[in-house]
Amino acid sequence: GIGMNMASSINSAVFVVLWVAATISLAATSTESSSSSSTEAAALLGSGWWLNTSTSHCGWHGIRCNENGSVTEINLSHYAIYSELEKLNLSSFPDLVHLDLSNCGLYGSIPYQIGTLTKLTYLSLSHNHLTGELPLSLANLTQLVYLDISGNYMISGSIPSVMGSLKNLEFLDLSVNNFTGPIPSSMGYLTNLTALYISSNQLSGSIPPELGKLKNLIHMNLSHNNIIGPIPASCLGNLTNLKHLNLSSNLLTGPIPSLSQLTSLTILDLSANRISGSIPHDLFKLWNLAHVDLSFNQISGKVPNIEYCYYLQYLDLSHNLLRGHISKEVEKCCKLKHLGISGNILSGMIPTELAFMQQLEYLNLSHNQLSGTIPDCLCSLHGQGSSIDLSYNSLNGQLPHRFQHACPTYALDKTTDSCREARYFSYDCQSFNTNHKKRGIFAVSVGISFPITVLLAYLIIGFMIFCCNKAFNSSPQMML
Incomplete structure (x- = not known):
């Protein structure tokens, strides 16, 4: 009996000790949480960004807290702050997960203390007026999934190689800033990336082949930089x-390079570079392509066959060195809305099959060496309001009668090697020009001004006749 009483006493004592310890721990946690919450409230208040502070800081605009009253989200997107970012003491928010200060009119540099937000998964400082370089402390934000610092224009320096430590990153946008130097090869460690935007900076160097490791990438935009060298085939082929x-x-x-592995590709824009050689024969076998722009390069060879691109809506091959004829198979791209092949060395006749492309809104074949007559059936395109430019070619003959009816303009008089007037312009005819021996006829301005000139002439002549009649009728009275 004594043993049982002793055991019971010991158990009771242990229970009391554990209860006291738990109570002390809970009190300490509560005190710590209260202290942390108080610190966060003071930091928010000290920034001067909030006006109504009569309630708990967890109820302020853009603030969310956890069950302990600690701030987990600050979202002031499109909130007119117009203040320095440093006014907010970022080191005071250890539990912050979401920080969105985009479009707030913020200026100044990104403070080094941003690296203390180690629980952060979402960070957007885009479309502000921030300056300076990216702090290396960003490398501490290893939980980041979304990072957007785009549209600040004046964030400068190089892209830190330590950015490669943000291995959970899925979205990265550094575009429209003033970054210089090369794209760091450490970007290849960001294997969870689905979107990479670094356009409109001053980046130089070549495309690092390490980008080929980003096999989850869906969107990549490196446009409007000073990137040199060839497009690495090993890089793109893996994406x-x-x-x-x-x-x-x-x-x-x-x-x-061959892009045959990119079977999901819908938009390809390689325009305004110095790319040479011919267009890969397998490029237009990527049947998901909807938008292709290869304009303003030095691409040679023939115009590729695009009959397999059922979804193609936009194709611009203008201002290159392409030769040969326009394929009759172009009509199979029945969804095509924009076709630009101007500024090349194309020859032969304009294929009548173009008239079957009922979705076509823009057709520019100007500045080539196309010959023959203008197909009468092209009038069906213009009847739909399409913009058509055939100027600066070697076309001859008269403008088809149906064109003159739908869009009064000038026709070519092939016997006198000069242009004769067919009919005045209608205002709706905006961009159809014909040319003989590389002379352009800018007919819209002429067509609009000519009727006005004739009208003014009639008014002047009518006024003069009226004055003469009045003078004649009044002259007998004067003699009397």
């Missing part, structure tokens, strides 16, 4: 999930 690829307005050279 099998890529849908949007924009490398336009750089200094890229060499040929277009």
Whole structure:
């Protein structure tokens, strides 16, 4: 009996000790949480960004807290702050997960203390007026999934190589800033990336082949930089999930590599570079393509066959060195709305099959060496309000009668090697020009001004006749 009483006493004592310890721990946690909450409230108040502070800080605009009253989200997107970012003491928010200060009119540099937000998964400082360089402390934000610092214009310096430590990152946008130097090869460690935007900076160097490791990438935009060298085939060939690829307005050279593995590709923009060689024969077998812009390069060879691109809506091959004829198979791209092949060395006749492309809204075949007559059936395109430019070619003959009816303009008089007037312009005829021996006829302005000139002439002549009649009728009275 004594043993049982002793055991019971010991158990009771242990229970009391544990209860006291738990109570002390809970009190300490509560005190710590209260202290942390008080610190966060003071930091928010000290920034001067909140006006109504009569309630608990967890109820302020854009603030969310957890069950302990600690701030987990600050979202002031599109809130007119117009203040320095440093006014907010970022080191006071250890539990912050979501920080969105986009479009707030913030200025100044990004404070080093941002690296203390180690639980952060979402960070957007886009479309402000921030300056300076990216702090290296960003490398501490290893939980980041979304990072957007785009549209600040004046964030400068190089992209820190330590950005490669943000291995949970899925979205990265550094575009429209003033970054210089090369794209760091450490970007290849961001294997969870689905979107990479670094356009409109001053980046130089070549495209690092390490970007080929980003196999989850869906969107990549490196346009409007000073990137040089060839497009690495080993890089792009691995990005099998890529849908949007924009490398336009750089200094890229060499040929277009095979993109046959990019079966999901819908948008391809390589315009305004120095790309040479011919267009890969397998490019237009990517049947998901909807938008292709290869304009303003030095691409040679023939116009590729595009009959397999059922979804193609936009194709611009203008201002290159393409030769040969326009394929009759172009009509199979029944969804095509924009076709630009101007500024090349194309020859032969305009295929009548173009008239079957009922979705076509823009057709520019100008500045080539096309010959023959203008197909009468093209009138069906213009009847739909399409913009058509055939100027600066070697076309001859008269403008088809149906064109003159739908869009009064000038026709070519092939016997006198000069233009004769067919009919005045209608105002709706905006961009159809014909040309003989590389002389352009800018007919819209002439067509609009000519009727006005005739009308003014009639008014002046009528006024003069009226004055003469009045003078004649009044002259007998004067004699009397």
